[in-house]
Amino acid sequence: MTLTSSPVNLGDSENQENSQILGADALMDSLRLHGVSTIFGYPGGAILPIYDSVYKAEKQGWLKHILVRHEQGAAHAADGYARSTGSVGVCFGTSGPGATNLVTGIATAQMDSVPIVVITGQVPRPAIGTDAFQETDIFGITLPIVKHSWVVRDPSEIASVVAQAFFIAASGRPGPVLIDIPKDVGQELFNYQPVQPGSLIPPGFQLPKEPDSLSIAKALKLIEDSQRPLVYAGGGVISAGAHNSLSELAKRHHLPVTTTLMGKGAFDERDSLSVGMLGMHGTAYANFAVTECDLLIAIGARFDDRVTGKLDTFAPRAKIIHFEVDPAEVNKNRTADVALIGDLGISLKQLLELSLRKKVQPNTSQWLGLIDKWKKQYPLVVPPAEGMIYPQEVLLAVRDIVPEAYITTDVGQHQMWAAQYLRNGPRQWISSAGLGTMGFGVPAAVGVQTALPNEKVVCIAGDASILMNIQELGTISQYKLNTKIIIINNHWQGMVRQWQQSFYEERYSATNMLNGEPDFVGLANAFGIKGILIKNRNEFVDQLKEALLEPGPILIDVNVRRDENCYPMVPPGKSNAQMVGLPAHPELAINPNRKCPSCGFTSSSKNKFCPECGSSI
Incomplete structure (x- = not known):
């Protein structure tokens, strides 16, 4: 078959109906129809036909392709794009190692319920199953970590597969999907028929049901009768865009609110009703509150182990109301007295509407007074302004200098300090929670800054984590992204060292990063990015402020106390009330x-x- 080499007008899908075009061109037009304007990726042999169509799309002006330096960076960038905007992120990778390099990013998105569409190239159809060069069964490899996946064996399937992929990724509980496209499928001519977004519901796919009105009434009755209620808000609140409803519910019924790591931003942490984050490194008052509450209102949260501690001691005397879009999460770890399964936004709205028809007389004043007492007695520690710079001081300075910034983080102590001390609005906190992926922060910042070029984006990194994907400094440099990267540098794998100190009798095995650590400032300069080293306490706030407010990408290496631990901390297997590190x-x-x-x-x-x-x- 002779392949067309002339550019196809991808911007006019109606005129393309029943016309012969390449499978790769059909893919790009299907993505355009679904609102895709940015793709993060890295080319290779099996995906070259698709990249040839990427070239055409960029020439026509509707697409921007961001060339990352590693496929894992592409997945994390698409993830950051999705978390910060609420739109589906898209990334490309080629077959074999290109596809397997995406796996960690796919698993990260799956654990945190982030909607991304991953498109991989595959060896030609006749070569599948022959152990061809760079052949990998990425469909089989990723089955446990995607919502759904496809191998496209006929180009006529492309439009419907793309429509299904976007529908599944964004519907219900969001998550990643994967489309694997053999090279010759992209090269084949066929009669293309576009499929409009939302016009095709995948076979067997069920949308969330409407919340049960009787359950809503039962939930409201429990809230009205409770004297020590606590809202436990997770990432589902943000995914559903339900933060305004949550705020109104909390203020109307005088409900204190704690959030998970994924739920940061779901409720204003400057509000007096906020008790901050709970769990292993949560605030003392949040952990005391969840231990003493008589009603726990879980909204878009899944009772994971880093939140609950010893499960049978988590909210031990509380009745449970569970708002959840995914039925599989209800009664999985804790039995709910009232379960509201369905879209959180709809459920909370209907609960509020029922509440507004009644006279509300909250009886939580004594409870709120007790929580205020805990806040005064067990505040987050502000270290003394002496000696080497404390990591907590850096986060407090960031909070003061750029309070409205979008924050991405790597994983470790710096992540927990950032979660404790920074205050974020909805979708302004972007961090790997469920999988705990080191190396997430920098490529995620690429995605956020690409999506929101006029916003302040700050990546909080650790000196060990950043080395996992530091090559993405090249991406930041190439596209001149106005991203600031702050390394909380204690020359350790900090959280692992803390655990070795606490639970392994200070046997520090393979955690000291001092030997072999690069000159981060020199490394940033090598990528064409300005680098700043901060060591001096007397100048660090001024240096940090100047760097954060200066235009252009900057890497800021802040040397902090090496032996500082992140407290409070709930030891593994203990109840949330058994925190260590409290005054x-x-x-x-x-x-x-x-x-x-x-x-x-x-x-x-x-x-x-x-x-x-x-x-x-």
Whole structure:
């Protein structure tokens, strides 16, 4: 078959109906129909026909392709694009190692319910199954970490597959999907028939059901009767765009609100009702509140282990209301007294409408007073302004200098300090939570800054994490992205070192990063990016402010105290009330040898909470 070499007008799909075009051109036009204007990717042999169509699309002006330096960076950039905008992110990779390099990014998106469409090249159809050069069964490899996937064996399937892919990625609980396209499918001429977005519901796919009105009434009754309620908001609130409804519900019923790492930004952390993040490195007052509450209102959260600690001690005396779009998450880790399965935005709106028809008389004043007392007694620590720079000080300075910035993070101590001290609006916190992917921050910032070129974007990185994908400095340099990267540099794999200190008798195996660590400023300069080294306490705030407010990409290497630990911390297998690293407050001490009324455990500890089950004693 003779292939057309003349450019196809991808901007007029109606005129293309029933016309002979290449499979690769049909793919690009289908993406255009679904609102795609940015793609992150890296070319290679099997995907070259598609990149030839990318060339045409860029010439026509409707597409911007961002060339990353590693396919993992493409997946994370598409992820950051999606988290910051609410739109579906798109990335490309070729067959074999190009496809397998995308796997970590796909798993990251799956764990955090982020909608991305991943398109990979594949060896030609006759070569599939022959162990051809750069052949990998990426369809099989990714089955456990995608919502759905396809191998396109006929170009006539392209338009419908793309329509299904975008529908599935963004509907219900969002997540990644994968389309694998053999090279010869992209090169084949066929009669293209466009498929409009939303016009094709995939076979067997079920949209979330409408919330049950009886369950909504039961939930409201529990809220009205509760004296110690607590809202536990997760990333589902942000995915559903339900943050305004959450705020109205909390203020109307005087409900304190705690958020997960994924839920940061779902509720204004400057509001007096906010108790910040809960869990392993959550605030003390959030963890005390969840231990003592009598009603836990879980909204778009999944009761994961980093939040609950020892599961049977998590909210041990609370009734549970669970708002959730994914039925598989309901009753998985905790049994719900009332489950509201469906779109969170619709469920919260209907709950509010029912509440507004009634006279509300909140009875949570004593509870809020107790939480305020905990806030005063167990605040997040602000270290003394002496000696080497503390990492917490850096985050507080960032909060003051660029309060409205979009924040991406890598994973580790710096991530937890950022979560504790920074305050973010909806979609302004972009961090790998479920998978905990080191190397996420820089490429995610590429995605956010590409999507939002006029916004401040700051990546908070660790000196170990940033090395995982530091090649993406080349991407930032090439596209002159106005991204600021702050390295909280303690010359360790900081969180691993903290665990080795706490639980492995200070046997620091393979965590010291000092030997072999690069000159980050010199490295940034080698990529054509300005680099700044900050060591001096007396000048660090001024240096940081100047760098953050200066236009253009800048890498800021801040050397901080090497041995600083991230507290509070809930040790693994313990209840949330058993935090370490809290300041002592004698006024909260109890008489020794008290017997726990819940589990019968006798303790000589002066802690207010039972060390066995977390209940008040």
